[in-house]
Amino acid sequence: MEDVSTGEQVDVDADADDLAVRLREGSRDAFAEVYRQWSPLVHTLALRSLGSHHDAEDVTQQVFVAAWRGRHTLRPDLGSVAGWLVGITRHKVADVHAKRARQTRDALAVANAVPSEADPPPQDQLAARLVLHDELARLGDPRGTIVRMAFLDELTHEEIAHRLQLPLGTVKSHVRRGLLHLRTRMEEVNREPS
Amino acid sequence: MNHPDNDALAALALGEPASPGAAEHARGCSVCSDAVAALRETLSTLRAPVPELVAPPASVWDAVQRQIDAAPVAAGLTETPATPAAVWGADITGPEDPAGRHDGPTHDSPATDELARARTARGGRSRYSLAWVAGAAAAGLVIGGAGAWVLDRDTSAPTSVTVASTSLDTLDTQQTKGSADVVRNDSRLDLDVSTEPIDPEGGYLEVWLINKDLQRMVSVGVLRPDGADQSFPLPRSLLDQGYVIVDISREGFDDAPAHSGDSVVRGTLQT
Numbered sequence: 001m002e003d004v005s006t007g008e009q010v011d012v013d014a015d016a017d018d019l020a021v022r023l024r025e026g027s028r029d030a031f032a033e034v035y036r037q038w039s040p041l042v043h044t045l046a047l048r049s050l051g052s053h054h055d056a057e058d059v060t061q062q063v064f065v066a067a068w069r070g071r072h073t074l075r076p077d078l079g080s081v082a083g084w085l086v087g088i089t090r091h092k093v094a095d096v097h098a099k100r101a102r103q104t105r106d107a108l109a110v111a112n113a114v115p116s117e118a119d120p121p122p123q124d125q126l127a128a129r130l131v132l133h134d135e136l137a138r139l140g141d142p143r144g145t146i147v148r149m150a151f152l153d154e155l156t157h158e159e160i161a162h163r164l165q166l167p168l169g170t171v172k173s174h175v176r177r178g179l180l181h182l183r184t185r186m187e188e189v190n191r192e193p194s
Numbered sequence: 195m196n197h198p199d200n201d202a203l204a205a206l207a208l209g210e211p212a213s214p215g216a217a218e219h220a221r222g223c224s225v226c227s228d229a230v231a232a233l234r235e236t237l238s239t240l241r242a243p244v245p246e247l248v249a250p251p252a253s254v255w256d257a258v259q260r261q262i263d264a265a266p267v268a269a270g271l272t273e274t275p276a277t278p279a280a281v282w283g284a285d286i287t288g289p290e291d292p293a294g295r296h297d298g299p300t301h302d303s304p305a306t307d308e309l310a311r312a313r314t315a316r317g318g319r320s321r322y323s324l325a326w327v328a329g330a331a332a333a334g335l336v337i338g339g340a341g342a343w344v345l346d347r348d349t350s351a352p353t354s355v356t357v358a359s360t361s362l363d364t365l366d367t368q369q370t371k372g373s374a375d376v377v378r379n380d381s382r383l384d385l386d387v388s389t390e391p392i393d394p395e396g397g398y399l400e401v402w403l404i405n406k407d408l409q410r411m412v413s414v415g416v417l418r419p420d421g422a423d424q425s426f427p428l429p430r431s432l433l434d435q436g437y438v439i440v441d442i443s444r445e446g447f448d449d450a451p452a453h454s455g456d457s458v459v460r461g462t463l464q465t
Contacts, residue, residue, distance in 0.1 A: 035255060040247040047248055060250045064258045070366045088366070129244045136240065151240045176204035183236040 016138070020076035031071075035064055038082055041130050042089050048126055049093045059092045066092070082134050083188035086127045128189045135185045139178065146171055147178035197226055207233035354379040358433075360440055360461030362389060371459045372421075374440040376428065383428040385414060389442065391421035392458055397446040402453060403432060404439035406462075411453060417442060438463040 019037075022030035042063050047056035066088050067074075074084050139147055142164065149155045149163070150171075157175065161168045198206075198216035205212045206220055207230045220226040358376040363369060372389030385401070392399055399417040404410070415426045440463060444456040 035258065039254070040249040043250040043254075044245060044247045048245060057250055057254050061254050061257050061261070064254075065261045066366050068258075068262050073367065091367070125239065125242070126245075128239050129242055130247075132236070132240050133244045151237065154241075172205075172210070173201075175208065176201050179204050179208065179233055179236060180200050182240065183233050186236045186239060187232070 016081055017076045020074055020081050023071050023081075024074055024076075026071070031064075031068055034067070034081060034085075038085050038134070039064065041082060041134055042085055045086065045089050045127055045130055046093055050096055055096055059089065059096060062092045063088045079188040080131070080135065080185060082131045083185065086131055086189055090127070128186050131185055131189050132182055135182060139181075142166065143174045143178050146174040147182075150175045150178075197223065200229075203229050204233055206230050207237060357383075358438075358463040358465045360463045362387075362440060362442065362459035362461045364459055365457055374461060374463065376433065376463060377425075383430050383433070385426045385428045385440070386423060387417060387426065387440070387442070388423045389417075389421050389459065392417075392419050392442070392444075394419045394444055397444050397454075399458070400443050400445045400453075401426060402441040402443060403428075403437035404441055406436040406438050410437070411441070412437060413451075433463075 019030050019033055023034055039060060043056055043060045046059040046063075047053065050056055050059065063085060067085060070088070074081065136144070136148060136151070138144070146160055146164065146166075149160045150157070155163070157168060157171045160166075160175075161171045164171070198212070198219060202212050202216045203220065203226060206217060220230055355378045356375045357378050360374050361370045362372040362374055364371060371392070372387065374388075375386045377384045377386050385403075387401060399419055401414040401417050402411050403414055412432065414428070417424055439460065441453075441460045442458045443454050444458060445454050
């Protein structure tokens with residue numbers, strides 16, 4: 001896939017794209033692989049937002065069933081599998097929050113109180129963090145290693161160049177392009193309608 | 195000057211020395227300063243602590259597979275995703291549970307699992323219908339009492355009056371693809387359906403009314419796929435009995451009169 005932000009081929013996208021295409025075509029193997037790779041992300045997002053293992057497992061189940069049934073809505077040319085799954089997860093999590101809010105409201109209506117904790121906690125940043133880290137872990141080398149050293153270990157470009165025995169200019173270029181690539185992933189998460 | 199290229203913007207966001215021209219441009223250009231801000235936000239998001247990922251228990255995958263296999267094959271082949279049973283069991287426990295929630299009984303072995311799956315896929319139509327109807331409630335539908343039907347008001351008026359309406363939305367992403375109105379013309383009731391053109395994918399489109407008790411449904415008629423407004427006569431007794439959920443499904447030419455489970459859009463009539 002041509003990465004619009006960097007104008008170059010990024011290894012991780014080739015694999016993920018292939019998976020996305022096969023899923024769209026109805027491959028159960030691809031679906032199983034998608035589940036294997038991203039169910040921890042979906043489950044963690046649901047768990048953090050809902051605070052209940054039972055609800056988080058329910059939502060995870062719903063998300064992947066919806067993903068299979070709605071696999072035609074996956075657009076590898078427009079976004080990542082992770083971003084797509086996060087979009088579905090948001091809907092399902094919001095449903096649970098809405099249901100809880102209704103229940104809280106009904107219960108509180110009797111006591112004539114105002115529901116204050118029924119609002120869903122913000123999970124957007126968490127979703128973005130999880131998706132970015134997921135993508136960061138998938139970046140092919142050498143960019144992946146360079147970008148992880150720069151962003152997670154917070155090494156200077158000089159330190160990275162020294163450790164990896166790469167020219168400083170190469171390191172800088174990978175860091176910049178890595179950042180541009182990750183920004184497109186973050187935008188996907190943030191533009192998902194909720 | 196022209197906008198700096200992405201590389202220069204990334205350098206700016208990273209706090210690297212950039213050409214003076216680029217930095218100055220970005221300060222004065224909203225497009226470029228927004229781009230730099232977005233890159234910085236990406237950077238700070240990356241550096242924020244991220245929770246340890248928690249994988250779901252294996253029972254969730256088993257439940258996903260059972261639920262997928264419990265649905266008719268057609269549901270998996272649709273262009274518009276149909277997820278009637280996607281949220282199966284969220285708050286309704288049906289008499290049967292072909293979808294297999296993850297906290298339900300588990301299968302003993304992969305072999306029995308396969309057998310059960312094959313059996314469900316072959317003969318599961320009636321079982322599926324139950325699951326499907328129950329799933330409708332969990333799909334986020336507001337099954338509010340549609341309240342008092344304003345059917346009796348002004349019965350002498352000759353003009354047509356819309357007494358109830360709903361948008362018709364896809365089940366998963368809630369995209370609005372059309373609308374349905376209950377219109378009273380003199381003493382007659384019509385269900386007017388207007389949608390974007392829908393690809394019947396080799397079959398045909400059928401309009402249903404589902405009862406708010408989620409146990410019963412009736413077929414209202416066959417919808418032409420061209421998206422033009424279409425009208426279906428409606429006995430008032432149906433509405434009085436609570437058939438207020440409008441559903442459009444894709445049906446195959448398969449001699450099966452029941453709902454295929456492949457819902458394209460749905461909506462609940464509100465007065």
